Amino acid sequence: xxxxxxxxxxxxxxxxxxxxxxxxxxEASAPSLSQTIYFTNHASHLDTLAxxxxxxxxxxxxxxxxxxxxxxxxxxxKRFIALKVLSAVLIEREVSRHNDPLSPLLAALNQGNSLIIxxxxxxxxxxxxxxxxxxxxxxxxxxxxxxxxxxxLDTLHRSMPKGSWLPVxxxxxxxxxxxxxxxxxEHKKDFLTRAREAILSLI
Amino acid sequence: xxxxxxxxxxxxxxxxxxGGVAALLVVASIIGWVLKRRLAGQLQVNExxxxxxxxxxxxxxxxxxxxxxxxxxxxxxxxxxxxxxAFISYFALREFMTLTPTRAGDHRALSxxxxxxxxxxxxxxxxxxxxxxxxxxxxxxxxxxxxxSVLAQDTEYFLERTAKIQWGVMVAIYCISHxxxxxxxxxPGFNGQNALLLFYFMLIVQLSDVLQYVFGNLFGKTKVAPxxxxxxxxxxxxxxxxxxxxxGTTMWWITPFTPLQSAGMAAVIVVMGFxxxxxxxxxKRSLGAKDWGSMIEGHGGMLDRMDSVSFAAPVFFHxxxxxxxx
Numbered sequence: 001x002x003x004x005x006x007x008x009x010x011x012x013x014x015x016x017x018x019x020x021x022x023x024x025x026x027e028a029s030a031p032s033l034s035q036t037i038y039f040t041n042h043a044s045h046l047d048t049l050a051x052x053x054x055x056x057x058x059x060x061x062x063x064x065x066x067x068x069x070x071x072x073x074x075x076x077x078k079r080f081i082a083l084k085v086l087s088a089v090l091i092e093r094e095v096s097r098h099n100d101p102l103s104p105l106l107a108a109l110n111q112g113n114s115l116i117i118x119x120x121x122x123x124x125x126x127x128x129x130x131x132x133x134x135x136x137x138x139x140x141x142x143x144x145x146x147x148x149x150x151x152x153l154d155t156l157h158r159s160m161p162k163g164s165w166l167p168v169x170x171x172x173x174x175x176x177x178x179x180x181x182x183x184x185x186e187h188k189k190d191f192l193t194r195a196r197e198a199i200l201s202l203i
Numbered sequence: 204x205x206x207x208x209x210x211x212x213x214x215x216x217x218x219x220x221x222g223g224v225a226a227l228l229v230v231a232s233i234i235g236w237v238l239k240r241r242l243a244g245q246l247q248v249n250e251x252x253x254x255x256x257x258x259x260x261x262x263x264x265x266x267x268x269x270x271x272x273x274x275x276x277x278x279x280x281x282x283x284x285x286x287x288x289a290f291i292s293y294f295a296l297r298e299f300m301t302l303t304p305t306r307a308g309d310h311r312a313l314s315x316x317x318x319x320x321x322x323x324x325x326x327x328x329x330x331x332x333x334x335x336x337x338x339x340x341x342x343x344x345x346x347x348x349x350x351x352s353v354l355a356q357d358t359e360y361f362l363e364r365t366a367k368i369q370w371g372v373m374v375a376i377y378c379i380s381h382x383x384x385x386x387x388x389x390x391p392g393f394n395g396q397n398a399l400l401l402f403y404f405m406l407i408v409q410l411s412d413v414l415q416y417v418f419g420n421l422f423g424k425t426k427v428a429p430x431x432x433x434x435x436x437x438x439x440x441x442x443x444x445x446x447x448x449x450x451g452t453t454m455w456w457i458t459p460f461t462p463l464q465s466a467g468m469a470a471v472i473v474v475m476g477f478x479x480x481x482x483x484x485x486x487k488r489s490l491g492a493k494d495w496g497s498m499i500e501g502h503g504g505m506l507d508r509m510d511s512v513s514f515a516a517p518v519f520f521h522x523x524x525x526x527x528x529x
Binding site for chain 2: 155164170
């Protein structure tokens with residue numbers, strides 16, 4: 001099982017590079033092994049893979065993408081890819097009374113993992129990210145020592161927009177920006193606006 | 204002596220040529236190493252010459268990789284060569300479309316260009332269906348790609364988008380594919396040696412680029428087209444062009460040409476390659492970029508290396524087909 005997961009992982013990395021390149025560009029900070037939440041704009045099914053591939057191998061090993069449980073949690077193949085190949089953290093999309101959707105993320109952070117999250121929650125068709133949901137703020141509050149690195153994925157909304165079933169191979173440059181931090185007493189809304197602007201500044 | 208060269212088996216010629224190219228690269232690598240050592244020994248280092256030397260070294264290293272890839276593909280035979288060029292076209296088209304502002308309505312036409320048109324076009328070379336090969340993209344892709352895009356009913360910049368997509372497909376697939384298409388020509392008295400003709404063509408195009416770069420860096424003063432391509436100089440063009448033609452003349456023994464014809468062909472390749480470099484540079488700049496990509500260390504993208512090939516290949520192909528096939 002482990003071997004299959006490893007082979008699938010290598011195949012994915014090769015395919016993503018062949019399809020969209022996923023060339024990393026560290027605009028402000030150098031890649032670092034310290035615990036990080038990478039937050040990025042969400043415009044296509046390739047986003048998670050592209051960011052994951054762009055990370056240096058050492059960092060990729062400790063970084064887990066966050067994926068929706070209702071989609072990736074059902075079906076053997078999808079579950080295998082999500083859990084064994086990408087070691088994704090699965091979360092509920094809907095907030096319900098008995099369950100905090102963030103709790104699996106908090107658990108992963110407690111274990112020392114880094115995360116890839118999409119603060120918008122859903123895919124968009126435009127190049128710019130939409131408004132952020134509150135999740136990023138709550139994570140930043142609970143884990144003040146974890147770095148928050150904004151990432152912009154530049155061509156994927158054209159490569160594989162919502163609703164398309166065949167990609168167009170375009171070179172995606174994965175731009176990593178300067179880490180931001182939650183300031184003392186900063187309001188949720190202000191912080192989320194600032195986080196979104198950190199991504200916009202990479203465009 | 205020269206007569207003996209012509210009599211050699213195609214395989215044997217191929218090994219001699221690859222050995223020759225490898226020897227050239229060894230010399231280039233040594234020059235790069237010596238220049239680097241010399242710079243390291245200087246107290247005051249000129250930033251500009253340091254940059255040139257670093258670029259020279261990474262270019263030579265990239266050449267080693269490119270030559271190795273080509274040698275393997277050539278040894279794998281016709282299929283290997285065609286697959287190699289299909290990938291070159293794929294990467295070139297990917298670079299072109301990345302810089303081209305297309306819209307959501309073009310998505311389906313673009314996907315089909317990459318995953319249907321490109322393999323089909325190269326498959327036609329493999330099956331030697333020449334008639335369809337010549338019209339597939341200029342006629343059928345030209346008519347059908349906008350027909351697919353129009354279904355999205357997005358009229359914003361429709362002509363611009365359609366024209367740009369057609370241009371990209373023409374340059375990246377159609378034009379570049381004329382290099383491996385040399386394999387389908389039936390030249391009397393040259394049976395089984397077409398791979399050598401492709402080798403000759405690629406060698407002359409690339410030598411022309413390299414020698415223009417070398418002569419330009421050594422003696423370049425007069426810029427030919429400073430706005431479009433600041434690195435192209437008259438001295439580079441003349442020095443590099445003439446030396447390429449001389450080398451081309453001495454390479455006649457791997458072609459169906461006489462030495463004089465070989466000189467003429469090399470001259471055509473030099474001129475078309477030069478024009479290709481200029482035009483592709485102007486397109487790149489009009490799309491707002493300095494390099495097409497960053498695939499090949501020191502050179503830029505695939506299209507930065509293939510710009511001269513894309514212009515020289517169709518013309519060389521047609522000249523050979525017109526004058527050397529029945």
